[in-house]
Amino acid sequence: AQSVAQPEDQVNVAEGNPLTVKCTYSVSGNPYLFWYVQYPNRGLQFLLKYITGDNLVKGSYGFEAEFNKSQTSFHLKKPSALVSDSALYFCAVRATPMNYGGATNKLIFGTGTLLAVQP
Amino acid sequence: GAGVSQTPSNKVTEKGKYVELRCDPISGHTALYWYRQSLGQGPEFLIYFQGTGAADDSGLPNDRFFAVRPEGSVSTLKIQRTERGDSAVYLCASSLYRGGPSSYNEQFFGPGTRLTVL
Numbered sequence: 001a002q003s004v005a006q007p008e009d010q011v012n013v014a015e016g017n018p019l020t021v022k023c024t025y026s027v028s029g030n031p032y033l034f035w036y037v038q039y040p041n042r043g044l045q046f047l048l049k050y051i052t053g054d055n056l057v058k059g060s061y062g063f064e065a066e067f068n069k070s071q072t073s074f075h076l077k078k079p080s081a082l083v084s085d086s087a088l089y090f091c092a093v094r095a096t097p098m099n100y101g102g103a104t105n106k107l108i109f110g111t112g113t114l115l116a117v118q119p
Numbered sequence: 120g121a122g123v124s125q126t127p128s129n130k131v132t133e134k135g136k137y138v139e140l141r142c143d144p145i146s147g148h149t150a151l152y153w154y155r156q157s158l159g160q161g162p163e164f165l166i167y168f169q170g171t172g173a174a175d176d177s178g179l180p181n182d183r184f185f186a187v188r189p190e191g192s193v194s195t196l197k198i199q200r201t202e203r204g205d206s207a208v209y210l211c212a213s214s215l216y217r218g219g220p221s222s223y224n225e226q227f228f229g230p231g232t233r234l235t236v237l
Contacts, residue, residue, distance in 0.1 A: 004161075032223050043123070043210065044162070044228040051223055090161050094223060105150060105214070106175060107226065109161030 002027045002095050006110035013081045014118050021076040021113045023091030032094035033074040034107065035065055039087045047089075050074060061085070081117045088112045121145070123229035125211050131235045132201055140196040140232045144213030151194050152226055153186055154210040162210055168194060169216060201236045208233050 005024045013019045025031055035047040048059025055067045065076045074091060092107040124143040132138050144151050150169055154162035164178040168188045179185075183201075188194040198205055212226035 034225060036228075041230075043230040044212075046225045046227065049223075049225055092161075095164075105216070105223070105226075106152065106164040106167055106178065107154075107162070108164070111159070111161050 002093070002108055004091050004093050004108050004110040006089075006091055006113045008113050009111075010114040010116060012116045012118065015083050016080050019078050019081045019085070019115065019117070021089050021091075021115060023074045023076065023110060024072050025074060025091070025093045026072065027093050027095065027108075031067075031072075031074075033065075033067065034092040034094075035059065035063070035074075035076050036090045036092060036109075037087050038090065038112070044090065047076070081115075083117045083119050086115055086117045088114050123211055123213055123227055125209075125229040125232050127232060128230065129233045129235075131237065133237050134201060134203060136201050136236075138198050138201055138234065140198075140209050140211075140234070142194045142196070142211030142213075142229060144192065144194070144211070145227055148213035148215055148227075149191070150214045150216040150224075150226075151188060152212040152214075153194070153196050154212065156208045156210055156231070158207075165196070198234075201234075203236045206234055206236045 003026045033050040036044040038044050047063050048057050050057045050067045058064045063078050090112050091110045095106045126141045152167050153165040156162045166186050167175040171191045183199045186196045208231040210231045212228045214224045214226045
């Protein structure tokens with residue numbers, strides 16, 4: 001089955017420290033991977049994506065993510081956390097069409113990780 | 120430029136009623152998606168449009184749910200005979216679509232419509 005796992009419901013980090021939010025995936029074929037952030041009462045905002053190429057992907061607001069094929073992981077990282085980074089983070093993978101030639105661009109999301117950055 | 124907009128932002132209805140939720144995608148985006156997000160969960164795919172046609176409706180939970188996009192722009196999600204279990208935030212997203220196996224564009228999400236079925 002195609003799926004995304006975010007093993008941590010919450011990550012706590014002090015401002016200025018590095019942060020990591022974990023994500024693992026299961027999908028057929030080459031994965032297309034995404035990170036989104038959700039602030040309270042606001043929609044999902046795109047942070048970054050991995051489609052192909054360099055395993056280290058840089059995105060918005062100083063975030064980056066590392067694709068690891070052997071571990072089927074796509075962890076989100078930031079060298080120095082800010083209080084304003086506190087939000088809900090979602091990892092997602094593009095689903096592989098169930099049938100050859102089938103069309104889908106649907107995303108499968110993880111359950112989210114709440115990042116809390118303390119001053 | 121304008122992002123994805125959704126109306127209404129909140130909808131409260133009674134069990135058994137019919138509701139319509141509207142989505143205005145980013146201008147020029149040919150692909151449009153509907154997701155549903157329940158409390159404490161990630162968004163769950165409902166349906167995907169490429170132009171006017173539904174390319175993938177595998178996420179619609181049952182035949183009470185239906186969506187249209189008649190002119191390839193605005194979309195309406197329609198729910199008949201609403202049930203309390205339909206209460207959730209309904210998210211719409213849109214993206215450019217260039218096609219091809221290595222070309223995939225991120226989806227841009229609207230703020231959502233919070234549906235409450237009493």
